[in-house]
Amino acid sequence: TEPNSPTVKTSIPGPKSIAMKRDLDLIQNTDVVQFFVDYDRSVGNYIRDVDGNVLLDLFTQIASLPLGYNHPRILEVLKDPANISAFANRPALGIYPPTEFAKLLSETLLSVAPQGLTQLQTMACGACSVEHALKGAFMAYRRRERGGSAPTQQEIDTCLMNTPPGCPKLSVLSFKNAFHGRTMGALALSHSKWFHNLDFPAFNWPIATFPTLKYPLEEFYKENIAEDARCLAEVEDKIESAKKAGQPVACVASEPMQCEGGDRYASPQFFQGLQDICQKNGIALLLDEVQTGAGATGKFWLHEYFHLRDPPNLVTFAKKMLTGGFYYTPDMRPTEGGRIFNTWSGDPSKVVVLKAVLGVIKDESLLARTTDTGNYLMKSLMDAQEKYPHLLSNARGLGSLAAVDFPAAAPRDNLVERLRSLGVHVGVCGTSSMRLRSTLTLERKHVDIFADRFNTVLRDT
């Protein structure tokens, strides 16, 4: 069972982590390895490192753990002999699906599909989910242009040589500070950190400005509306210029909240406007919920807060969903077989575990709990921000996602390190934000521990 509080015995990384890192560094660059983890003995919201330090984990494997470590319901699934063959025999899902696969999808991924998105493709990680979702959009765009005709022989021949008309000059509009993944299609939409992109050739696609909200929102209502309008106008401009440049936009891709880029929220009005622009121009709207979905915000999908008139065309997921994939509207559905496909096309064994996770979310009302705990956490961040206005600003969050800004990277990193030495592990994002990403099982008592340690560190700063 979960400990009552963190225990820190050594510096972190401790001697064992340092030795293991030395070994691993013989094999690969380990500059970003933080510490080695004893996953066997990590429990719930507490991660235990190999030196025996037990930390309250508010980063949870880059926001990818839905229920925490070694959740009993997950262990149960793994011990159930009925599930073994899903782990022993990974299928080529696109051609040889397992018995009753549609039923498994209905009971799991489809049971939490965003409203209006009836179609579903499983994938294996966030990046391929985005890549293949883009393909859906490109195909839909060209299908409409063809007006029902079959592809020409010239298209078929040229596409094998990477050239138009088979490989058309289409583009995807993305946003500054966005992050969508590290494969070259997803990376073309990612603009948050130089070391993600440097040295890699890239598609020269349009990149628009994502709104920068001013906090507190109540105080800057007008300014934020103007910012929305300015950014939407820029999107329209860039769509127009891309068309003129012979590289029309087939898809607009955005996170519903930019995570890696610094927990940058935008208003529902912004996304409503974005959808209007997309619809007006026959462009697919892709919302990338890899980090924000799976209940992280207290609703299953962040974009539910936007009250969009119509569903977005494509919604990607991964991380807490355990499997990658994307939902889509029927107009994004490929009309030829094998277009959205790879050998594994997902991994049913992950869906089997997801089934248990979704069961727990429902049985224990974890969406409501995430909202409650999130509010409680926000209050403690707000309190701290009020007390230490020279250190903290722009506290913001939704459910298990929360962030606050520091004046610069150095004081932020310093605080994060000291917090860890007191047993609370958090993440960072953007240039100078602290990023909190808890599981859905976090409770007020955990927040109390965070707040206590956070205030201790702030007091001594």
Place this chain on the structure above:
Amino acid sequence: TEPNSPTVKTSIPGPKSIAMKRDLDLIQNTDVVQFFVDYDRSVGNYIRDVDGNVLLDLFTQIASLPLGYNHPRILEVLKDPANISAFANRPALGIYPPTEFAKLLSETLLSVAPQGLTQLQTMACGACSVEHALKGAFMAYRRRERGGSAPTQQEIDTCLMNTPPGCPKLSVLSFKNAFHGRTMGALALSHSKWFHNLDFPAFNWPIATFPTLKYPLEEFYKENIAEDARCLAEVEDKIESAKKAGQPVACVASEPMQCEGGDRYASPQFFQGLQDICQKNGIALLLDEVQTGAGATGKFWLHEYFHLRDPPNLVTFAKKMLTGGFYYTPDMRPTEGGRIFNTWSGDPSKVVVLKAVLGVIKDESLLARTTDTGNYLMKSLMDAQEKYPHLLSNARGLGSLAAVDFPAAAPRDNLVERLRSLGVHVGVCGTSSMRLRSTLTLERKHVDIFADRFNTVLRDT
């Protein structure tokens, strides 16, 4: 235990498969779904569909099953309580690796590393393995160009906008008929089937001709040498023109044998020449062993047959290795952290299963068996080809990889279907090739069954 022979009770797909396909088609395009599988009751080299048909499987989930279905040693691993936490807690491997991760890698992936490749990155599928291997090559190329200097501020700023100099105009040379994956970087190297590429914007990178060997090799020795020379000259030409066009080649990528493109082998001399050209031009050589590695050819890696002077710089793997990833030479190693990275960066639970697979390969001398069974299979293909020269040509293979050509797609597809109705399941590739991809546990007795059914169908054609 494995049945002694196939059983076919219904047409394939049978009524249950058809019903399940109808259900799944409500959710996604199912045009390429062949039949639904009862993975619980598939055993060894026999796949059982949901209608109770039991087929000798010579395609094995697109060549991705190393030992067949429900292998006892794999089931053992899955039942071992010591392994549960690897399945229950998928880490963000790049920052929070599990206890003794270097040791796990040493005992598994590194124990079968191609000679000279000391560095290793785990990934999650073939596509991301290729994508990130390319990144290694791009970084190495730019590092050398920078001559030890740090990236400039201009590079750092421009890379976030997808433009040079931060995102330089570099290219990767690939080959006609190649296949490396479906994400946009890997897809830029893939030119085997139109429905993989059509409608998607693509990097305009150089594409050279892969040799077309004439069979039997003994008879066309001179012609094949001339073909090697012609293709190598073209590679040099394209490297030269790419440089002139301001888009220098940082990496040459090739399968050691083109699989999807039609089981197209090239001579060791061709690959030796390719390495010479790469080395002369400071270009990284990537050999993509996703389908050919993991013992499939009787050696652990197909490129061992090439006796290259130096190791290739990058070797990618997936499929039978259960996890994706790539090996690389020290000069391809990133010098900054977090450059080759994503949330999961692999999946240790797959490595845990791989450990058992590698144990079985060793304990049961499966490389030797694969060579023996492969030779036996080749003999039966050769015999058939001799007997039916109007139907079959270019029988070729290495270990568990084998293929033979038909005069056109229609007779090939017809034969494949009739073979299946007799209980033998095979694949296809290229325009008119039958593709065999067995597990490493295939034995002569299985080949006898294949040969019997194959000859029956040929006789009746």
